[in-house]
Amino acid sequence: MTLQEIQRQLLRLKEKDFIPSRRIGATGIGHTLEQELNLTETNLSIPDIGGRIELKATRKNSNSLVTLFTFNRSVWQMDKKEIIENYGYLDERNRRSLYSTVFYAQQNPHNLRIELDKSNHKVHLHHHSGVLLTTWSIYTIIGKFISKLERLLVVLADSQTNEVSGKEEFWFNEAYLLENPLPDNFLTAFENSQIAIDLRMHLKTTGVVRNHGTGFRIKESDIINLYADRRKIL
Template sequence: MYTLEDLKAKLNEINKMGYIKTHRSGPTGIGKTLEDLLGITENNISNSDLEDLGELKSCRNNQLSMVTLFTKSPSPPKVNTTLLETYGYYDPNRRGRKILHTTINGINYNSINGKPYGFKVEIEGDRLYLKTNFPKKVDAYWEKDDLKKSFERKLPKLIFVKANSRGVGRNEEFHFVEAYQLEGFSFEKFVDLITNGIIKIDIRIGQYPDGRTHDHGTAFRVINNYIDELFDKKIRLL
């Protein structure tokens, strides 16, 4: 496979090709096109696309979407059940079972199920706290070390490539214009992106038919072209 210098040379070669027609229509077209140009076989194996160089990710510069970084439920243990019991609401599509579905940011309080109350997140020391303006409070938080471990387990190292795009569907074209090797989760940068609303948190808690809490996964999601801001080590390849 590639050395870092080989990859850098190949990406510069791809850049000089200018706009390249997508190899697949739809959202995954950019990734498929780049993989083909780099000679990477598409598969579902968990190993990194570029082995020791890292997982390959790409994004369109002119289209913003949210990408899931990792999932991590808040602490302390069983707090999801407490959150559901305290703030959950009945879902008519689930035979009256409770759910708590909400997207939270670090800028302002949201609204839960049309109520004038909701959540936001705030950093205090080495914790990220789930804050609420509901009259009743529940202590829920994430530890810095737990977030760091979750991030590095999912994304220890990346090759991140940005492209300008034009056209739609089968006629979409990409010009690959930036690329970085990224490594080393930065909690400080993570905090900055939370505070500025670039990272959002999706809470999805429900109930099984027998009433037990069903954690669908609390997802930390980032606007796609800010992924590179989350790493301490950043080597520009293109």
């Protein structure tokens, strides 16, 4: 699929005006866009701009968070099961869980906080008691950001609730091709509490840890600011 073909499809989608979400919840916008573009994956192959490109759909004027990437390999400073048992909570299904979003310089409701150690190029996640839970290399995080999101196609939509059906509807009417991610802008967004670390794990009834991956997430409206080159294609 070429960039011109994508532009034609997006223009066709814009002309359809509001369309109902094909899935309930926060992920409905991305799933609906993929279905409308007849995609089975969340990335595209666009030969005329250099190959693979990540695709993300966002709601305009939204403060919701979208996942940039997940990374938690070799970062744990104590056993994940012990972390959940000691610092987690019982969820609505009576499971010991730790689903917790943490922003830099803010202690969250689960008493977790992020420390940015620039001199040693590390990011640490602590419990307020002082216990160290995880440590990331800043270089590794930046490397993951650049390799995963070297090129990004962001499609923005107005969102509304249908008065009759009660379902969310989207009007996909703006799109940008983003290239050349900026490491300094990523760190600035992190320090400005625009990027969060999101723990997503619980204990199964067998006592085994179910880890959905630790996500690095950003407010939908702030993604564009992470890139040097922004080309409007719709």
